[in-house]
Amino acid sequence: MDRKILLIILDGVPLRNWTRLFGNLEGWIDAGTAQKWTMTSVLPSISASCYASIHTGVTPQEHGCTGNGNVFRINKPDLFSEIRKAGGITGAVTHSFWSEFFNRHPFDYVRDIEYDEPESETINHGRFHSMTGYGAANQMTPSDLDLFATLTNLALKNNLNYGILHTCTLDSMGHRFQHESHEMDHACFVMDEMLAPFIPRWREMGYEVIVTADHGQDSRGHHGARDPLQQEFALYYFGDANGPSTDTPLHQLQLAPTILSRLGVPIPSTMTAKPFLN
Secondary structure: OOOEEEEEEEOOOOHHHHHHHOHHHHHHHHOOOOEEEEEEOOOOOOHHHHHHHHHHOOOHHHHOOOOOOOOOOOOOOOHHHHHHHOOOOEEEEEEHHHHHHHOOOOOOOOOOOEEEOOOOOOOOEEEEEOOOOOEOOEOOOOOHHHHHHHHHHHHHHHOOOEEEEEEOHHHHHHHHHOOOOHHHHHHHHHHHHHHOOHHHHHHHOOEEEEEEOOOOOOOOOOOOOOOHHHHEEEEEEEOOOOOOOOOOOEEHHHHHHHHHHHHOOOOOOOOOOOOOOO
16 A cells, blocks of 8 residues: 555535635645645534545435444545555544444453454554533643644654544534634634644655545534535545546545545445546
8 A cells, every 4th residue: 555645534524614724734735736626425423424425425314323422433445444455554543433443342440441453354453532521611621732643643652644634613613602702713723733734744645635524514513414504514635646627526525535535545346436636
């Protein structure tokens, strides 16, 4: 497996916030260093359902996760399992839902908070946070700088072929402050500033990098149904592949087969959406 990819999921960022508030990412577009498209999420456009679809390439109606209160071990081919079958090394720095979907359910706070399992058929190197106690008054989100550094550490130590990072900070800020607020503007600015130094470092380490969201949020901080603000978000790609014209709409179900295609991993028959990178 000659190529390596990192997928960065910033939870709950609507398209308008990417374009308006992520100056570093938009600067790389202007410089011709990155490519950008608009992607639409599955329905329901709720976090857990989107997580499962991002990695399986099938709809919630197929994988069965109907929302955040319905988390279980998914019984579908997924990115981790297919990359492992091809001999690749996988890592995840994410919310604990990802571990439950693609490794073990239920999540054991001691056993599963951090593990290194070279023989695992799914996730080899996991670093997870549960956000237990989350609410409007206490968001329970780790520092995003710490998460970016943790992914970099895993990639350096283990030579990951595929790594995913997922952070709920901006989703939580949107639910708390909504989107016409100084707090939300500042949160996006800080995320962009924290993320920016890591992208060239990851590229120097030989990784293609995808930065995107799982879903959007409307002006009241809500998501879950059919609405452009709730479903649409940006996808930025840093790498050598060519994609379609920037005005070509992408769908979330294309993400999993695209990543497998770039890694040279066979795409399972369950993933029927067309890859968007050659």
